[in-house]
Amino acid sequence: MELLLDSLFNGVAIGSVLLVAALGLAIVFGLMGVINLAHGELMMLGAYTTYVTQLIFKLPILKPFYNSYIIVSIFLAFIVSGVVGILLEKTIIRRLYGSPLETLLATWGVSLILQQFVRSVPLAYGTGLVISLLIGLFLPSAFPSKIKESINFKYFKFSSWIFAALTGVLTGSVISSSVSKLSRASARNVDVTAPSWMRGQVEIIGTAFPKTRLMIIVITLISVIAITLFLNQSAWGMRIRAVTQNRQMSDCLGISTEKVDIITFGIGSGLAGVAGVAVSLLGSVGPNVGGNYIVGCFMVVVLVGVGNLLGTVLASFGIGIMTDLIGAGRLLSIWPDMPLPLSNTINFFATTSMARVMIFALIVMFLQFKPTGLFPQKGRMVEN
Amino acid sequence: MSLSKIKFDKKIVLSFWIILIALIIAAPTILPVFRLNLLGRYLSLSIVALGVDLIWGYTGLLSLGQGIFFALGGYCAAMYLQITSSSEFPNNIPEFFALYGVEKLPFFWEPFKSPVFTFFAIWIIPALVAGLIGFLVFRNRIKGVYFSILTQASLLVFFNFFNGQQKLINGTNGLKTDVTQLFGQMVGSESMQRIFFWITAILVIGAWFFAKWVVKGRFGNILIGIRDDEPRVRFTGYNPVIFKTIIFSIAGGLAGISGALYTVQSGIVSPQFMTVPFSIEMVIWVAVGGRGTLLGAILGAVFINYAKSLVSEALPASWMFIQGGLFILVVTALPEGVLGWIQGDGPRNLLQRFGLKRKIETYPSLEVNNKEGNNE
Numbered sequence: 001m002e003l004l005l006d007s008l009f010n011g012v013a014i015g016s017v018l019l020v021a022a023l024g025l026a027i028v029f030g031l032m033g034v035i036n037l038a039h040g041e042l043m044m045l046g047a048y049t050t051y052v053t054q055l056i057f058k059l060p061i062l063k064p065f066y067n068s069y070i071i072v073s074i075f076l077a078f079i080v081s082g083v084v085g086i087l088l089e090k091t092i093i094r095r096l097y098g099s100p101l102e103t104l105l106a107t108w109g110v111s112l113i114l115q116q117f118v119r120s121v122p123l124a125y126g127t128g129l130v131i132s133l134l135i136g137l138f139l140p141s142a143f144p145s146k147i148k149e150s151i152n153f154k155y156f157k158f159s160s161w162i163f164a165a166l167t168g169v170l171t172g173s174v175i176s177s178s179v180s181k182l183s184r185a186s187a188r189n190v191d192v193t194a195p196s197w198m199r200g201q202v203e204i205i206g207t208a209f210p211k212t213r214l215m216i217i218v219i220t221l222i223s224v225i226a227i228t229l230f231l232n233q234s235a236w237g238m239r240i241r242a243v244t245q246n247r248q249m250s251d252c253l254g255i256s257t258e259k260v261d262i263i264t265f266g267i268g269s270g271l272a273g274v275a276g277v278a279v280s281l282l283g284s285v286g287p288n289v290g291g292n293y294i295v296g297c298f299m300v301v302v303l304v305g306v307g308n309l310l311g312t313v314l315a316s317f318g319i320g321i322m323t324d325l326i327g328a329g330r331l332l333s334i335w336p337d338m339p340l341p342l343s344n345t346i347n348f349f350a351t352t353s354m355a356r357v358m359i360f361a362l363i364v365m366f367l368q369f370k371p372t373g374l375f376p377q378k379g380r381m382v383e384n
Numbered sequence: 385m386s387l388s389k390i391k392f393d394k395k396i397v398l399s400f401w402i403i404l405i406a407l408i409i410a411a412p413t414i415l416p417v418f419r420l421n422l423l424g425r426y427l428s429l430s431i432v433a434l435g436v437d438l439i440w441g442y443t444g445l446l447s448l449g450q451g452i453f454f455a456l457g458g459y460c461a462a463m464y465l466q467i468t469s470s471s472e473f474p475n476n477i478p479e480f481f482a483l484y485g486v487e488k489l490p491f492f493w494e495p496f497k498s499p500v501f502t503f504f505a506i507w508i509i510p511a512l513v514a515g516l517i518g519f520l521v522f523r524n525r526i527k528g529v530y531f532s533i534l535t536q537a538s539l540l541v542f543f544n545f546f547n548g549q550q551k552l553i554n555g556t557n558g559l560k561t562d563v564t565q566l567f568g569q570m571v572g573s574e575s576m577q578r579i580f581f582w583i584t585a586i587l588v589i590g591a592w593f594f595a596k597w598v599v600k601g602r603f604g605n606i607l608i609g610i611r612d613d614e615p616r617v618r619f620t621g622y623n624p625v626i627f628k629t630i631i632f633s634i635a636g637g638l639a640g641i642s643g644a645l646y647t648v649q650s651g652i653v654s655p656q657f658m659t660v661p662f663s664i665e666m667v668i669w670v671a672v673g674g675r676g677t678l679l680g681a682i683l684g685a686v687f688i689n690y691a692k693s694l695v696s697e698a699l700p701a702s703w704m705f706i707q708g709g710l711f712i713l714v715v716t717a718l719p720e721g722v723l724g725w726i727q728g729d730g731p732r733n734l735l736q737r738f739g740l741k742r743k744i745e746t747y748p749s750l751e752v753n754n755k756e757g758n759n760e
Contacts, residue, residue, distance in 0.1 A: 029529075033529070034529075035529045035532070035533060092712060092716065095716050096715065096716065100528060100529045101446045101528065101529065101532065102715045102719065103715075104446065104448075104529065104532055105446075105664070105667060105668070105671065105711050105714075105715050106711060106712050106715040106716065108664050108708075108711055109707070109708040109709065109710065109711025109712040109715070110708065110711075110712065111708075112661075112704050112705075112707055112708035112711070113704070113705055113708035113709070115704065116701065116704035116705050116708070119701070119704075120701045291660065295536070295537055295540050298533045298536065298537055299537060301533070302530060302533055302534060302537070351548060353544035353545075353547065353548045354544065354545070354548055356540065356541060356544050357541045357544055357545050360537055360538065360540075360541040361541075363537075364520060364521075364534070364538075367521075367524055367526065368520065368523075368524065
């Protein structure tokens with residue numbers, strides 16, 4: 001029983017990281033039919049945001065609030081990755097609408113650039129750049145429409161970009177002069193240390209669970225609930241659902257599909273940032289950190305089919321629990337005296353990497369029976 | 385979109401071939417060994433690019449997992465080389481086995497003692513694996529992005545498998561070939577490398593003709609039909625699954641040959657051949673060269689790799705930026721690739737834009753038709 005609980009917990013912990021990351025991917029894929037290969041790099045940006053926030057909270061002014069930096073960084077990571085995602089949508093993905101394979105390649109290009117960017121640009125100036133992007137993108141729309149109409153909007157936009165650039169440079173240099181660790185570019189992995197209240201373990205029903213893992217599960221739970229509420233209760237959520245179901249019809253009914261695309265992409269990317277915070281709690285953060293998780297997310301998307309929240313949740317936890325069951329060879333400890341050939345097979349697959357091999361084989365087998373995934377979209381099309 | 389659209393004079397074609405053959409024969413004496421070796425490697429990569437062009441440029445299947453077949457071909461060649469030169473080591477098995485305390489040759493190494501088997505295995509094993517993966521995926525009408533992701537996932541699965549099995553195939557370290565013997569000669573030696581260069585050059589030309597033959601005629605038309613409108617092909621009475629599986633395993637076989645040639649020239653095969661970036665790079669060679677143009681795939685593979693080595697020597701950090709930019713640029717601005725752009729209306733349009741060439745005046749409808757004709 002204890003063993004089973006342990007296994008279940010580990011599986012849920014693995015699955016919850018997968019879930020936050022896959023959630024953003026699945027929403028975007030459901031809406032635009034686009035797979036974002038830079039999703040892993042957006043996670044990486046989220047993880048680096050956590051690192052930067054942590055260092056900034058070590059400054060004397062913010063020192064008293066140090067323990068709460070992880071909460072702040074969740075929001076910051078959402079914003080940072082979201083802004084980068086919106087920029088990506090506005091500049092590249094919009095041009096490639098209707099050709100998903102080309103989008104795949106272009107986003108891969110973006111992911112390469114982001115990786116190298118983190119390696120060769122000091123993080124302080126990276127932060128400055130993100131801040132200036134944030135201001136440049138949102139300042140024009142933050143003003144009331146009266147002001148917008150009174151001045152020529154083109155000049156207004158232009159001047160707000162100049163202001164944004166100046167602010168970015170300023171914050172970049174302030175950060176780089178006050179935090180020496182951020183002033184130099186480095187390709188080395190960095191470590192995020194959890195605040196003191198998150199270290200150690202909690203005992204539930206006689207079993208000890210590490211607090212960081214619990215925190216990750218909580219983060220996941222909150223993001224899933226928030227996204228569900230947003231999609232089902234808010235006006236924009238309804239528009240997003242409408243466009244997902246039928247883009248042309250929604251367009252005809254006066255929904256701005258352009259705006260829906262931007263918002264969805266921003267939210268999907270932001271969720272990648274939140275996943276990045278979770279990832280930074282699990283291990284060291286480097287430019288390649290996203291690549292380790294991204295394939296799991298693809299598996300989830302393939303397994304579930306197009307845009308289904310409940311399916312994404314189930315598939316993520318399913319894959320997480322299976323990974324733990326196979327990867328740690330738990331079946332063997334549950335049933336110690338199984339026949340020799342079977343136990344040999346299980347031992348063969350009892351590493352994390354071999355567990356992936358096994359799970360992939362299982363997914364391919366599953367797709368033989370249900371080619372459109374667990375929860376196929378209903379409707380009649382010649383393609384299906 | 386094949387080269388045959390532009391009709392060259394026979395004399396020009398003949399002189400082109402003579403120059404090409406002369407260059408291939410002369411290259412080993414002109415170039416220093418290091419550069420010759422690089423050129424040989426890039427030429428062998430152009431064979432896998434031809435395969436990518438066949439499945440992506442002609443059939444519309446974007447595979448992100450060609451590295452599997454590339455590495456399988458490389459492993460076949462390396463296993464044979466390791467076995468044939470293992471007589472001086474204990475138990476007559478390759479040296480690395482001793483590190484992991486393995487005393488008996490694993491069963492799947494046995495057939496690689498025979499050179500004939502290896503010769504066939506290099507291209508048949510990757511082709512069979514590709515055919516199997518392809519059949520399982522295509523049978524369920526999985527396509528588009530799903531197909532790409534599944535190939536990428538299977539690439540990672542193979543990578544994990546090869547990376548983790550130290551006792552079977554030396555895991556992360558890979559199999560070295562440059563200190564092994566082939567027909568009494570060291571594989572890494574200068575004279576052998578020269579021979580490998582010639583073999584590669586001949587095989588590239590052979591693969592090019594083979595690919596031309598594949599896309600010519602009815603079979604090629606069906607492939608293009610699948611790319612442009614698969615349901616229509618199905619309703620016409622063809623079974624796309626068979627054609628897709630065949631072309632995917634052909635591409636797999638080409639990748640295997642390419643991998644074997646690359647392995648003997650680079651001196652090692654390791655799971656690094658199965659990393660995700662490498663397989664996506666193969667796609668960008670074709671995209672830059674021009675998808676749907678076979679020559680474009682070859683030129684793209686050679687030139688981009690050459691540029692990569694030049695840039696990486698000068699400014700190591702900037703290559704990733706350039707490569708990332710290349711992906712975005714090709715996809716957004718040059719979807720037909722360089723060669724496709726030249727063969728299409730690209731240069732004429734450019735000249736027209738600067739007012740250097742008179743616009744061809746046509747009725748709007750005719751122009752539209754003309755454009756469509758070029759896209760196909």
